[in-house]
Amino acid sequence: MRDVVVIGVGMNKWGELWEKSIRDIYVEAALAAIGDAGVDHLDSMIIGCMSGGLFVGQEHLGSLMADYLGQKNLAASRVESACASGGLAFKMAYLEVASGFSDIVMASGVEKMTDVSGDGATFALATAADQEYEVFHGATFPGLYALMATAHMHKHATTREMLSAVAVKNHNNGSMNPYAQYPFKTTIDEVSNSVMVASPLRILDCSPITDGAAAVILTTVDIAKKLGKPIIKIIGSGHATDTIALHSRADLTTLKATTVAAQKAFKMANKTIKDINFAEVHDCFTIAEIIVTESLGIFPAGKGGEAVLKGETGLEGSFPINTSGGLKSKGHPVGATGVAQIIEVVKQLRGTAENGRQLKRQPKIGMAQNMGGSGGSTLVHILEVA
Amino acid sequence: MFPARAHREYPQRYRLEAGKCKKCGKILFPKRLICPECGHREFEKVILPDAGKLLTFSVIRVAPSQFTDQSPYAIGIAELTNGVRLFAQVTDCDVDALKVGMEVRIEFRRIQTDGHHGVISYGYKFVPKWY
Numbered sequence: 001m002r003d004v005v006v007i008g009v010g011m012n013k014w015g016e017l018w019e020k021s022i023r024d025i026y027v028e029a030a031l032a033a034i035g036d037a038g039v040d041h042l043d044s045m046i047i048g049c050m051s052g053g054l055f056v057g058q059e060h061l062g063s064l065m066a067d068y069l070g071q072k073n074l075a076a077s078r079v080e081s082a083c084a085s086g087g088l089a090f091k092m093a094y095l096e097v098a099s100g101f102s103d104i105v106m107a108s109g110v111e112k113m114t115d116v117s118g119d120g121a122t123f124a125l126a127t128a129a130d131q132e133y134e135v136f137h138g139a140t141f142p143g144l145y146a147l148m149a150t151a152h153m154h155k156h157a158t159t160r161e162m163l164s165a166v167a168v169k170n171h172n173n174g175s176m177n178p179y180a181q182y183p184f185k186t187t188i189d190e191v192s193n194s195v196m197v198a199s200p201l202r203i204l205d206c207s208p209i210t211d212g213a214a215a216v217i218l219t220t221v222d223i224a225k226k227l228g229k230p231i232i233k234i235i236g237s238g239h240a241t242d243t244i245a246l247h248s249r250a251d252l253t254t255l256k257a258t259t260v261a262a263q264k265a266f267k268m269a270n271k272t273i274k275d276i277n278f279a280e281v282h283d284c285f286t287i288a289e290i291i292v293t294e295s296l297g298i299f300p301a302g303k304g305g306e307a308v309l310k311g312e313t314g315l316e317g318s319f320p321i322n323t324s325g326g327l328k329s330k331g332h333p334v335g336a337t338g339v340a341q342i343i344e345v346v347k348q349l350r351g352t353a354e355n356g357r358q359l360k361r362q363p364k365i366g367m368a369q370n371m372g373g374s375g376g377s378t379l380v381h382i383l384e385v386a
Numbered sequence: 387m388f389p390a391r392a393h394r395e396y397p398q399r400y401r402l403e404a405g406k407c408k409k410c411g412k413i414l415f416p417k418r419l420i421c422p423e424c425g426h427r428e429f430e431k432v433i434l435p436d437a438g439k440l441l442t443f444s445v446i447r448v449a450p451s452q453f454t455d456q457s458p459y460a461i462g463i464a465e466l467t468n469g470v471r472l473f474a475q476v477t478d479c480d481v482d483a484l485k486v487g488m489e490v491r492i493e494f495r496r497i498q499t500d501g502h503h504g505v506i507s508y509g510y511k512f513v514p515k516w517y
Contacts, residue, residue, distance in 0.1 A: 119451045126450065132395055133416070134473050137497060137509065138446060138453045143461050146444030154442070154486045199445040247463040247471040252442055 001098040003221050006383065007229040008037020009343040014181040014212035014331035022056050022112035022211075023068045029213035029336075030069050030108055037217035038227050043102035044075040046092045048085030048109035049335035052078075054124035056112050065110075075102075082128035083284060085109060086214065086338025087370030087379030093218050094234050094381075103223060108215035109340070111333035121209050125334070128373040130245040142206055142285065144246050144374040146198040149287035151252040153200065155302065158290065160200065162305030164191035166286035167204050167328055169314055174325020176355035179340075181210050181331030191286075205286040210331030214339035216346070232349050235365075236269030236382030238262055244376040253302075257378040258295040258369060265367075265380040273297045276382065277363035278319065278348060280341035282371045283326040292369055293321060296380075315357060323348060323357050338370035338379060349385040387498075387505040399509035402436070402492065404470065405429035413470050436492040438466035440512065445481045452498040464490050464512050476512045489515040 010032025017025060026047070034042070047065055052058045062076035081088040086109030093107035113121050126135045129144060152158050168188055174180040191204040224231055240260035243249055249256065266272055273296060281296070283289035290304035298319050299307045307313055313321035324330050324344035327337055345366035347353045364385055371378040397403040398416045405417030409426035415434060420427050443462035446453070453459065460476040462484070476484060477495065490512040497509045 122448075122450050130473075135450075136395075136507070137474050137511075138449065138456070138459060138461055139473065140446060140448065140450060142448065143444050143446050147442045147461070147463060150444060150486065151442040195447075196445075197448045199447070201444075245473065247473040252463065 002100060004094050004097045004218050004234045005221055005224040005229070006216050006232050006234065006342065006346050007219055007224045007227060008033045008039070008217035009346050010034070010036055011179055011214040011336070011340055011343055012212065013179050014210050014333060016114045017211040018114065020211070022052065022058065022110060023064065025112060025211055025213045026065050026108070026110040027068050029110070030065070030106060030215045033106060033108070033215035033217050037229070039104050039217060039219070041104065042071060042074060042106050043104050044096060045071065045106040045108060046089040047076065047078045048080070048087070048089030048338060049078055050080060050082050050085050050111060051124045051127065054127065055121070056115050081377045082372030083282070083332070083334040084338055084370045084372035084377045084379050085335040086340070087368070087381070088338070090216070090339060090342055090381060091237055091239055091379055094237055097218050097220060104217065104219045106215055106217055107339055108213065109336035109338060110213040111335040112211050113209045113333060114211050118209070128376070133245050140198060141374070142198040142201050145285040145287055146201045147246060148252055148291060148374070149200050152287060152291060155253050156305070158302070158305040160192050161188060162290065162309050163200070163205055163286040164188045165308045166283060166289045167191045169308060170283060170322050170326040170328040173315065173323050173357055174329025176357035177325045177330055178354055180325045180329050181208055182329050183325070201285055201287065207284045207327035207332035210333040212331055212333035212336050214336040214343055216339055216342050230350055231386035232346055233384050233386065234381060235384045236265035236271065236380070238265030238268070238380040239378070240264065241377050242375055244373060246374045253291065255291055255295040255371065255375040255378070257375055258292055258371060258380070261378040261380040262296050262369070265382050269382045271365065271382065275365055276367045277365050278323060278359060279321055279367040279369060280324060280326070280344050281321055281369045282337070283322055283328050284332060286328070289321065289326065292371070296369060315359065320359055323353060323359065338368070341368040341370055342381065342383070345383050349383060387500045387507055389505055392505045392507055400494070402434040402510065404432050404434050406432045413468060415470050415472065434470055435467045438464040438490055440464050440476070440484065440486060440488045440490055441471070442486060443476055443484045460484055462512055472510070474510055474512050476514065479514045484514070491515055
């Protein structure tokens with residue numbers, strides 16, 4: 001397999017974009033990425049989208065987006081793995097360049113979530129859970145992560161304050177991200193006293209409903225050098241699944257697919273967690289960030305919450321997590337999230353993260369972890385700057 | 387709820403029918419065509435026990451539209467006495483008094499309705515034992 005480099009990134013300001021269609025949102029991000037890369041053509045494009053059908057009644061997104069992007073007759077595909085669709089798009093684009101099948105491929109993601117009511121969005125998102133054995137009984141996504149939170153708090157004495165500290169940190173980071181949907185700062189008290197959604201999770205424990213897109217351009221080392229781009233290589237790619245139903249898992253306090261995907265990525269990269277300088281992780285809920293950091297091996301089981309409270313995952317901490325603001329503050333247009341995580345990793349490795357959130361000790365190796373549903377699918381990617 | 391979709395789940399929802407792998411003994415609910423533990427493809431029908439203990443729970447306060455009239459309601463995962471785990475609502479209880487480890491029994495209840503003329507869906511819910 002050939003080495004593959006990320007040479008361009010692009011996204012738009014995320015939010016409730018009522019004036020823009022899914023096409024507009026997608027094309028804006030794609031044009032930004034193509035412009036940043038400086039390429040004159042694409043050989044192929046992959047789009048991660050969870051549910052164009054339920055959110056805007058539109059499938060067949062590969063052809064639609066290639067058309068609206070002005071890429072006549074281009075090979076274009078849409079891939080889906082619930083909230084990990086973006087991470088999956090990145091993997092497929094990586095494989096396409098690594099295999100030698102194509103030289104310049106765009107990995108992208110999009111979701112237009114506010115053309116339906118809150119109830120419609122809840123319904124669409126719930127299709128990522130087990131329809132017959134979870135959703136049928138009244139499960140919601142906050143509810144499923146709440147079950148993990150209750151179990152984690154019971155087993156490890158994780159506290160309300162620890163959950164709130166995740167939101168406080170991510171909103172602080174997001175306040176420096178010009179693309180974030182909710183760049184406001186918050187406090188432990190504000191999060192801990194916000195409206196209850198599914199106990200113990202409150203509204204400020206939850207990532208928002210978001211319209212947004214993100215795109216990155218992947219190519220070979222040779223083309224990257226010709227274009228004069230920094231060499232940011234994909235050195236590890238791991239992908240794993242778990243049971244879609246939470247109750248079918250032996251342990252409710254860890255995320256096995258995340259652990260397995262990370263192990264695969266580390267093996268491929270010939271690295272361990274100690275070699276990684278920072279990570280973007282899937283904080284769809286505050287408890288998710290805590291469990292993910294433990295499942296990745298950044299902190300021992302049960303110590304993730306304490307680490308956040310001590311500031312270890314902050315911008316100045318020993319292992320910065322979600323410097324972009326994470327899903328919590330940046331927003332969570334589900335299909336775009338995995339690609340936006342890669343954008344933040346690339347910005348940090350280039351040293352170009354905006355408004356003072358650039359890590360002071362210039363990082364060399366970063367990681368992105370993107371998961372679908374209640375952890376039923378996970379993609380982990382490791383990038384290194386030469 | 388399309389009637390065929392409701393109908394094919396009756397054995398599980400009405401009678402708690404599960405499949406026990408004839409090779410390794412793993413009990414699968416719902417039944418499957420291949421055992422995820424050993425790959426065997428022959429199963430015998432078993433009925434799940436109606437008692438277990440609560441492993442975790444949450445009280446849903448922002449509910450999907452079919453469940454707004456029941457909100458707030460509790461959901462949970464229970465481990466039954468034979469080790470099988472199920473997801474269901476926890477009902478007939480003070481939702482603020484739920485505890486991990488609490489003993490529950492399974493009862494047959496109405497789960498959701500599809501408007502005035504649609505399918506009424508029944509199934510199982512957990513009821514804390516001390517009620």
